[in-house]
Amino acid sequence: MISLTNFFSSSNSTIIPLFEKVLSASDAGRIGRLVLPKACAEAYFPPISQPEGLPLRIQDVKGKEWVFQFRFWPNNNSRMYVLEGVTPCIQSMQLQAGDTVTFSRMDPEGKLLMGFRKASTVKITQNVFSTEPTSFSAMPENLPLMSGYSGLLQSFKGSRESSVNLSSKHFNSGDFSWYLTEKNGGRNADGAFSPSMPVSERKRSRNIGSKSKRLLIDAHDALELKLSWEELQDMLRPPLSVQPTTVTIEDQEFEEYEFYWYITDPREQEQWAQCDNCFKWRKLPADYLLPPHWTCQDNISDHSRSSCSIPDDLTPRELENLFKMDKDFKKQRSAAGQRITQAHDSSDLDSQANGISIAGDLGEPGPASVATTTKHPRHRPGCSCIVCIQPPSGKGKHNPTCTCNVCMTVKRRFKTLMMRKKKRQSEREAELGQRNQLMWSSKEETEVDSFSRPVKPEVDPSEKERSGSETLARGHSSYQLQKLPEISKSQLDLNCHPNREDTGSSHISMMSLLQQACLPLETYLRQNGLTSLVSEQQGSSGSQGLPQDTRESDLRVQEDLCLASTAQEQEKDVPKENSEPDQTGKDQ
């Protein structure tokens, strides 16, 4: 079983997916030469000026280290980059033409890693690097990494029993640490391979090639790549040994697991759970797997709050913030979903087949993808309906009367949230009635509007560093928070499309509530602390000056949490270099 604590524990290594290559017949053939996409080779492998190149040490998924000769041939006025001596490696992986090899780098060591993906199956075919604790960066370096990253994610999913760290702290865009691989030369490769190249592979390989053209995108854009927690949820699956209960409702299949799996923000140390009896919120360790039915008595982690008679851990203000975050978060989430969709090259069959949703380049336009989520055939990456959010690969629609764990949890939490919201609203109205009767009609709206102004003129210096794409997402923050009466009157729709709510209708979906209920409340509720954290990390960047009580500030932090915190870290770690397109990979 996955331990999220371990999953997100501190590790000093981060895996940076680099690129992938669909093996051609030539690549998989007995010649032992793997043609590298030129852009990938120049971007991610050490620069070579001589055709002889240099040996590259690359560790495969089993931990075995291979040494390939990375070199090029003059070709016309250009170069053809190849890896020589790949045959034994490809043999050991039992790869053939059409299969995909992925290249990654483990930082800060700079160690090169390679994985693979079989073309014949969408299923998991490999284990992730098993020799030592590793981690995935939550932020691939740039867009073309997507497919490679998906391969790694697939790798990860194949090793769900192991502890893998997801960390973005050590990401260092543009920093190529090749010294290790270059210093350790020597070839140990030879052998043969049996090719069986499907005709279609040509086209697929070309797709990879076309993607590689985007390798050298602005490094700043690369910083915008990140993996949202929703997509992280995609990575989390119950162990294979866990068999879901399959239920068919309205011709749709459901998978229900005993536990409702959900992931918490690793940057948070807690999650929130609500008592089934008293509806109080309790703070729980982040790695606690919340069962569908939970009461204060189950709060074994904090005996001082293991009784319904003990006051709520959740303060009214926190709850208030939670609601105010809702709409904005949906906007952000929707925008992220679109970016995910854009990031999916529609011609990349493998990526589609994998259904890996990765928040990719935020600004680069791309062809609309037809890729669906792994959760629901009609949904798309970024969809945040209950089906797609449901971590354990839930399928199909949940109808309003569904009593599955997920729905029950959401409904329960929704109920309590509604109660609290109503209570708070009535309190406020009563208070306002004493002050000014004229405020009756638009109290809530006024309050909301005061919190939902578009981006302030004064901008956090750190935000100025961000790309326009993120600014765009940020600009979507002019949200319209649903008002409680509308929520109350609305039909709960577990399958509402996220975008649909942005139309401003009174329609409210369970999706938004699920976001509140399923995602760690700490993410929403600890803005101040996180704001402080950001301030600390950025030192004298000036963000400390932001009033922590400002909702917009909170909202930005909220967005940062979901989309930009890693980028902030990058900016902190590499303040200058990352603002320029990376040229280190260029040939000298």
Add this chain to the structure above:
DNA sequence: AGCCATGCACCG
């Protein structure tokens, strides 16, 4: 026009 899969000549 550039990339890349693959053909093929040359060389040991």
Add this chain to the structure above:
DNA sequence: CGGTGCATGGCT
């Protein structure tokens, strides 16, 4: 004859 380096041509 197999490996190496380069050339060719399809494809985008």
